[in-house]
Amino acid sequence: MRITLVGCGIGGLATAIALHAAGFEDVTVFEAAPRLSTQGFGLNILPNAVRELAELGLLDELRQQGVQTRELLMCSPQGDVVWREDRGLSAGYGWPQVSISRARLVGVLAAEVRRRLGDGAIVTGARLVGLDEARGVFVHEDGARRTVEADVLVGADGIHSAVRAAFYPSEGPPRTNGMTLYRGTAWSSGFLTGGSMTVLGDDRRRLVLYPIDHGTRGRCLINWVAAFPAPTADAGRSRPQEDVSGMREVLLREFGGWSPPDLDLVRVIGDTERIHTYPMIDRDPVPRWTFGRVTLLGDAAHAMYPAGSNGATQAIVDARVLAWHLASHSDVGEALGAYEAERLPQMAELQRINRSMGPERVLTLAHQRAPRGFERIGDVFSEEELAEISRSYAATGKFDQDWVNSRPSLSVRRRRQPAMRHNNGSAA
Template sequence: MRQHAVVIGGGIGGLTAAVALHQQGRRVTVLERAASLAPVGAGIGLAPNAQRALDVIGLGDRVRELAAWQGDGGMRTPSGRWLCRTDAAAAAERFGGPLVLLHRAVLVDLLRAALPDDAVRTGVTASVADPGDGRRPARVALGADGRELEADLVVAADGIHSGVRRGLFPDHPGPAYSGYTTWRLVVPAPGRPFAPHETWGRGGLWGTQPLKDGRIYAYAMAAAPAGARAPDDERAELLRRFGDWHDPIPEVLAGAAPEAVLRHDVHHLITPLPAFHRGRVALLGDAAHAMQPTLGQGGNQAVEDAVVLAHHVAAGPSPDRALAAYTADRLPRTTALVRKADRTGRLAMLSSRPAVAVRDALVAAVSRLGPGLVLRGFEGIADWSPPTAAYAADREAGPAETGTADVRRRRSTP
């Protein structure tokens, strides 16, 4: 009988894990609480590290085909002055590929299409009734009617406020409010060309990035009390905060419908978990290591988790040893990134004029010394490679033709 893996949560990390486990021959069941897999979100940037993980399951080339490849851009001040310029070709050379951007729905659709039709169940509330151990399977409860599924492996990808995490680690303090809130929107592109940019001001930042379909993905972040909401609508709030910033920000906001603006407070697991597993249950993505969006790595790390988890359960002699190896592999890396994202957030959200002036001067000075110093902050992040050298899209070519170096060479050319 085929081993059964149950994935709780149908987001990007959960679906990537499901595809990776399905490709290993496991029977996979994805349980999603929402009525559909249509993601509540906007764009997602996939750095070379996540693309290499998607190459493992044969979807990297398709993602790069459908995504916009980020061009030259940089960081600006609210007045429009460039603090630093980024060189997309230099970044691709350094990290083995470009940063690409696509709508989350496109990525979800690609992942869903790689699974059997009956693998995904929506509108299902799931919890772990028994995490199992090396001798007995885990049990997953469905809703409140007493139905259960047995599983050789449970992947908990149920988000920042994970119920599975609370059950496995009841003494952990859980996610903390970072002090910041975010807005995201996808709107028609402005009438005039613009360079991709992220703009840092006093207590707030704004980013404008193009999508391949002619629209743009814009995002903003600002310091705010937890739970605060606009007295009228969130588009009006963005206009109050960012409406006098440089072009194309006012034009972007003018083209946004109020209902198209998404707002979410930023919570993160600044206190790391003791482990990413218990029994036969593995935590993944935001459920394991929710981080601020300031490095653009939240979804990327969930994709990494998925292929690393699949690698260890395929290679591990027993579930307990396989999941212990997964924890050992992922917990130090993601803990460091949660902390780095927090430091970056505090730097971006500086609000006093003297502190902002010093920050901007330092960024400009580093930029003048060359793009290498600017890119150095992503060393150890974007240059990560998965623990397996065989890429699903290339397996027929044979081991001699499927090494990471060859994949990087092919990816460096648009």
Template sequence: MGGTAVVVGGGIGGLAAALGLRRIGWEVRVVERAAVLADAGAGISLHANGLRALDAVGVGQEVRAAARPQYTGGTRTPDGRWLSRMDGRLLERELGSPIVGIPRAVLHRLLRSALPAECLLVGATVRTLDLSDPDRVGVPVGDGVLDADLVVAADGVHSRLRGLLFPDHPGVVYGGSTVLRAVTEDPVEVRTDFELTWGAGAEFGHIGFTDGRAEWHAVLNAPAGVRHTDPLGMLRGRFGGWHEPIPTLLAATRPEAVLHHDIHELVTPLPSFAAGRVALLGDAAHAMTPHLGQGACQALEDAATLAAALAGEPTVGAALTRYDAERRPRAQSVARAARQAGRMGQQLSHPLALALRNTGLRLAPSRATMRAILRHADWTPPSLV
């Protein structure tokens, strides 16, 4: 089965969906409201499931070549003591790949460069859909209408199309944490590929890149909407007494490079990831907290699964029924696990709760930590042929 598709949203999930659809013979247009596609942002970790999904849509090799494997690291306390260690070699033996770190801008560029330029329509906003014809979807864009057999709603955490398709759904809610992040201006010395440090209601982490620079992020319990006139200065005061390389990472960052976003999630699960001829994908379908590092990986799984369903089913309706059945239980389960990980990790603030958690982590065998990662990362994409 072939056809025409419009992907609304040119982020990681939307671009991967376009690649998967083109790989099975569909004509695709990607509509992105930003005037310039996102060669910005901080960094991202990709687990084996995300990399396998990238293999399925045709760009896994290129992404691996640009990424830094995460063999060393783990979780620490603010004074530098280790709570748990990560064994990237064990993950590689179990899954064929360690977790890898890559700048979001590089990942986005690799996805975009694998698409013909004429597939991309930037600086255009999709505010509504014409759903009057059960056999087609009209996508008003500018002064015209794109006609499609399928629309992929990949328009992010605050998805306009999700609200259109499910008007009675409450939408996303604030998750109780806010995140500041950046990439260092120049290479920095970090002794591990990846780290998290947990304090009271706060987390600081870093990811090393192949060029020697590093991404860092700080997640804090805070009321929604709080912003700082000097975000980097606030972070230096908040984390200045924490172990190295945290002060070094902050010192190596330009103030204007710091990004700040509140974390929103879909606490109320969607009843379906499809409606008519529209498939929801990524944050539009299952916005989750970042505490498992699975948000982008789940969007990539969506993209590969959607393409496989369309390749294997005789009609769009049958394909979207299969897509929903295969993706919704898993993605919503991962979202629940991410929420729980945040509650037991970064969001804990009571001294007794912190002491109990830290003791439990120190006493847990390393294999238990690996099992927690394997539970979500051990996923095999369906065949696209």
């Protein structure tokens, strides 16, 4: 059976690997860009997704390329701890949480795709311009057009998905909440445990910091993300990236007085050589992802605000669930329908919760209840209220400890008999 994947990001590459592991060998990933992106900053991959990558044989590589996250701190702008919890192995999961550069993760996944499926399994410089059933029309860098027929086509082409647009042509651009994200990385001295993730915030701003690489002499590469309301004229659009000094001034005006535990924020911003800005955007949930032999995956299906480390994590889980259903059903339509039925309702709810910033809403509540700070967090929250916010969010995203440690494996090989069939009864 021929399977075409559109989009060579984390979701598309993870799907190619998962499909091969499930017994599918005619798999090709098409990417519009002329080469795989080396851009992108840090990602947090939660244990539910790390488990999936571990079952695909990639855990050792992840450990080498990233940093195992040991704890999460939610803090006020003054650095006072609102909530702290262990993460990954430290929290009793069977698999770690991994903080890693997006470029490194894409490199790991792409190398595995080529190892399993050959160099020709990744085709760059091929932009999807037309779609009819599972027949995609791609335009290559040299202007040549190529029609690719497949038994299954998966749109894993991100928040600006061409595959999604083919089925929702009037959807329009992603929606923004008026917030601007500033992102960068800088080398720093040791940061708390060496595997700590810290989120600071008030009722309108957020600052996230965590290491994604360890260097020599106790240094680490800090990935940071700052979010705050954009001026009305700038909402919904990216800014030029060249004026780093001007962006530093904006950041220091907004965050210069903030005090992350064990970190000199002014120095980190000053040592950041490249800063990118983006509007904070997402998509509304849609009623269906699957149309005949075409389905959506990752951000193309459920783009959400960057809260709770669920973007790349859920794309990886999508990949494994899709491969499992394709290998477990003899009919393409039944397989894609079962994948959608399992994933769509859960992701729609997660998208909704992320619009209130997921577990980070404890910071908004803390500021609203104690705008001048606090001496004891127990005067602001009960421990049970804080724990329930974290617990309910983890349960919604299916990354709570009990679920991840106890659910059955998604490892499965494609059934050879009977052959997979399309809804019209023809064998694939």
